[in-house]
Amino acid sequence: MVAFAEWLADTQAAIRGERDAAVPCGSCTACCTSSQFVHVGPDEADALAHIPSDVLFAAPGFPPGYVLMGYDERGACPMFVDGRCSIYEHRPRACRTYDCRVFAAASIEPDAPAVAAQVLTWEFDVTTADDASALAAVRAAAAQTTGANATERAVRAVMTAAVDR
Secondary structure (H helix, E strand, O other): OOOOOOHHHHHHHHHOOOOOOOOOOOOHHHHHHOOOOOOOOOOOOOHHHHHHHHHEOOOOOOOOOEEEEEEOOOOOOOOOEEEEEHHHHHHHHHHHHOOOOHHHHHHHOOOOOOHHHHHHHOOOOOOHHHHHHHHHHHHHHHHHOOOOOHHHHHHHHHHHHHOOO
């Protein structure tokens, strides 16, 4: 179990693109198999070089060059092969920074049932005043956050939480 304030700082850094998220997924592959679109930016040359162009399409509402990777008829990422990511070392930024614990932190239910089931298993260590303050800040931000979907709302809440440090 990770201290909440520490998790929040690390997750905010990952979302800002300063590092990859460190998520203890274990054998969970819910995010890879839950009919989710994966955003890929034009600056992600390595990822784009490893993703077949026929599974990519222009990202609506984004500037030219931004694409989405869809999912297959089973709802799985097309790069999810034989129970694992076939391009793990070359995966897009969205995959590198995805942390389903944002839903637990913001107390927002994910749209994807498999992700929602995983979110119920997460627990944070909230034993210090800093942890309690940070969690309260995220929940307060979530109560005021709007967005197109649960993921957007949860990420915005995590990123806009006013935390005194």
